[in-house]
Amino acid sequence: NAGVTQTPKFQVLKTGQSMTLQCAQDMNHEYMSWYRQDPGMGLRLIHYSVGAGITDQGEVPNGYNVSRSTTEDFPLRLLSAAPSQTSVYFCASSLSGVRQPQHFGDGTRLSIL
């Protein structure tokens, strides 16, 4: 019962470095998304995908890239890390994305120095 798996669980980066946060799901869900969670704020959508080869921006997309080459995987790339990107990142998936609950991974805790 893996569900949504995120790696790594923790990461520390220096300003300007790039990295990829991995997300994989084994539920054959078409919809996948990335959120960030910051203290005092609700979860905010970064990017989402409604199927392999299709991605779109959420409400806070700047500084992040995504691609979806398979149904299972949806990596999030930080192009040039900034301290403002220090956050907890959650990946989620659902069957269709519409009127369906999204199931979340346990997050990647990212610190940018």
Add this chain to the structure above:
Amino acid sequence: EDQVTQSPEALRLQEGESSSLNCSYTVSGLRGLFWYRQDPGKGPEFLFTLYSAGEEKEKERLKATLTKKESFLHITAPKPEDSATYLCAVQAGSNYKLTFGKGTLLTVNP
């Protein structure tokens, strides 16, 4: 713009002391309202989906209800293991995204 407001921000209860959490929302064309539970260091765990006013759903000590402007999460005779942050989210219009509230931190003391 979709808005979700949860209250209170924090709630302390004694074991067995029933109470309710509130989620007020302003959206155009509600598609679904979702309740999640989040434990420290973990991702949100799905609890309920409500689609239309008047709908109710129950699971163990939790019961979620929905009106046209708000949702309540009723907790009956809570136990310490119910301690968590409870999140409310809405999906509306043609959007795929979930708009989340800031959550209610529930602490149940033995």
